Amino acid sequence: MGSGKSTVAARLAGLGAVVIDADRIAREVVEPGTDGLAEVVAGFGDGVLAADGSLDRAALAGIVFHDESARLRLNAIVHPRVGARTAELIAAAPADAIVVYDVPLLVENGMAPGFHLAIVVDAPVEERVRRLVTYRGVPEQDARARIAAQATDEQRRAAADVWLDNSGPPDQLLPVIDALWTDRLVPFEANVRLQRRAERGPARMTDPRPDWPADAERLINRVRLAATGRALRVDHIGSTSVPGLAAKDIIDLQLTVGSLADADALATPLAEAGFAPLTWIDRDNPKPSDPDMTRWLKRLHAGSDPGRAANLHIRVAGLPNQRFALLFRDWLRALPAERAEYEAMKRDVAERFADEPTAAEYAETKEPWFDAAFERANLWAEDTGWSPV
Missing domain, CATH: 3.30.460.10 (Beta Polymerase, domain 2)
Structure with missing residues (x-):
C-alpha cells in the first residue's frame, strides 16, 4: 500500500495491457443496493454507512485495521465477490491480451501461483506512509496500521518474480516497466498462447x-x-x-x-x-x-x-x-x-x-x-x- 502499484499498472495499460483493478472492484461490490453492502452492514452495524447510504470507508477502516478478527470477517465478505468479478473480466479479455491484475493482497491471500508472474512494487515504509498521508489523506496512524496488516518485505520477496523499486521519482521507474513489457511480458504471452518454450542460447x-x-x-x-x-x-x-x-x-x-x-x-x-x-x-x-x-x-x-x-x-x-x-x-x-x-x-x-x-x-x-x-x-x-x- 502506497508503493506505487497504480503507477505501474497505468504505465502497463498505456503499453497495451488489460488492467483489472482489484480495489475498484472491491468498491463496486459494496455499492449501495448490492448484497455485499447489505452483508457488511449486517456484520458491522449501521455505523459504517454514510448519510447517503453508501459505505463510510473511513469508519469501516477504523474498525478493521485495528482488529484482526474484524479484518478477516470483512475479507470473507468482500474477497469472494471480488474474485468472482475478476474471473468474469479475465474471461472477457481478448485471447492475446496481457492481463494485469492490480491487487494489494496477492501475497497475503496466497494468489501468486495462479498467475504467470507476480510483480511486486516496493518502496520504503516511511515513503509509503508519506505518500498515503500526503496524496490520499489517510491519517498517519491508520496508514501505519494498514501497512502493518499486510505482508512483510520478506514474504513479498519470496512471492516476487519481478521486484520493482519505486522509492524514487516515478519517471525513474518508467524505463524499467517499458523494458519489462518488451523483453518479458510480450514474448511470454505469445509463448503461452502458442504453447512454446522461451528461446535460449548456448549453455553457460x-x-x-x-x-x-x-x-x-x-x-x-x-x-x-x-x-x-x-x-x-x-x-x-x-x-x-x-x-x-x-x-x-x-x-x-x-x-x-x-x-x-x-x-x-x-x-x-x-x-x-x-x-x-x-x-x-x-x-x-x-x-x-x-x-x-x-x-x-x-x-x-x-x-x-x-x-x-x-x-x-x-x-x-x-x-x-x-x-x-x-x-x-x-x-x-x-x-x-x-x-x-x-x-x-x-x-x-x-x-x-x-x-x-x-x-x-x-x-x-x-x-x-x-x-x-x-x-x-x-x-x-x-x-x-x-x-x-
Missing part, C-alpha cells in the same frame, strides 16, 4: 546464485496448482538444487505422477500455466545397470517465460529415472568431493561446447560421467539407507 555456466531456491519454489507452486489431482510430488532437482554447485541458470523441476497417462493429461494445463511440452524428448538415457528403455520414459516441458529458464521433467513414481533424479541431488548435497568432481566436469564440457547453438552436445558428452556416477550414487544409497523423502 554460472556461479551459484542465492535466488535459485526461491525461484524454484515459485515455479513448484505453479506446477502444483496446474497439476492438482495428479501431482504426487514436485521437487527442485538438478544442479541448481545443490547448494554451492555452479550450474547453468536453468531451474530443473521433477513432477512425479502415477502414470504416463497422467503426464499426458497434464500437457495442456501445464502449457497454459507456462510450461510448454517438448514432444521430441520422451525419455532419459538408461543407465548401464538397467537398459530397459521403457523404465526411463518421461515427459518434458520447458518454461515459456523469457526471464526464467526452467525445465519440468514428468516421471512416474517408482521408476528408476524418477528415483535417480532425487538420489543424485541428495548424493551431491551430501558428498563435497563428488560435487567438486561433477562441477569440474561440467565446466570443462561447457567450455568445449560454448559456441554450440543448442545444449544437445553438452548433455551427450556428460553421459559417460553420469553412467559411473549412477553406480556410485546407488552404492551410497545402500550404505546410508537413503530413500526419497
Whole structure:
C-alpha cells in the first residue's frame, strides 16, 4: 500500500495491457443496493454507512485495521465477490491480451501461483506512509496500521518474480516497466498462447546464485496448482538444487505422477500455466545397470517465460529415472568431493561446447560421467539407507 502499484499498472495499460483493478472492484461490490453492502452492514452495524447510504470507508477502516478478527470477517465478505468479478473480466479479455491484475493482497491471500508472474512494487515504509498521508489523506496512524496488516518485505520477496523499486521519482521507474513489457511480458504471452518454450542460447555456466531456491519454489507452486489431482510430488532437482554447485541458470523441476497417462493429461494445463511440452524428448538415457528403455520414459516441458529458464521433467513414481533424479541431488548435497568432481566436469564440457547453438552436445558428452556416477550414487544409497523423502 502506497508503493506505487497504480503507477505501474497505468504505465502497463498505456503499453497495451488489460488492467483489472482489484480495489475498484472491491468498491463496486459494496455499492449501495448490492448484497455485499447489505452483508457488511449486517456484520458491522449501521455505523459504517454514510448519510447517503453508501459505505463510510473511513469508519469501516477504523474498525478493521485495528482488529484482526474484524479484518478477516470483512475479507470473507468482500474477497469472494471480488474474485468472482475478476474471473468474469479475465474471461472477457481478448485471447492475446496481457492481463494485469492490480491487487494489494496477492501475497497475503496466497494468489501468486495462479498467475504467470507476480510483480511486486516496493518502496520504503516511511515513503509509503508519506505518500498515503500526503496524496490520499489517510491519517498517519491508520496508514501505519494498514501497512502493518499486510505482508512483510520478506514474504513479498519470496512471492516476487519481478521486484520493482519505486522509492524514487516515478519517471525513474518508467524505463524499467517499458523494458519489462518488451523483453518479458510480450514474448511470454505469445509463448503461452502458442504453447512454446522461451528461446535460449548456448549453455553457460554460472556461479551459484542465492535466488535459485526461491525461484524454484515459485515455479513448484505453479506446477502444483496446474497439476492438482495428479501431482504426487514436485521437487527442485538438478544442479541448481545443490547448494554451492555452479550450474547453468536453468531451474530443473521433477513432477512425479502415477502414470504416463497422467503426464499426458497434464500437457495442456501445464502449457497454459507456462510450461510448454517438448514432444521430441520422451525419455532419459538408461543407465548401464538397467537398459530397459521403457523404465526411463518421461515427459518434458520447458518454461515459456523469457526471464526464467526452467525445465519440468514428468516421471512416474517408482521408476528408476524418477528415483535417480532425487538420489543424485541428495548424493551431491551430501558428498563435497563428488560435487567438486561433477562441477569440474561440467565446466570443462561447457567450455568445449560454448559456441554450440543448442545444449544437445553438452548433455551427450556428460553421459559417460553420469553412467559411473549412477553406480556410485546407488552404492551410497545402500550404505546410508537413503530413500526419497
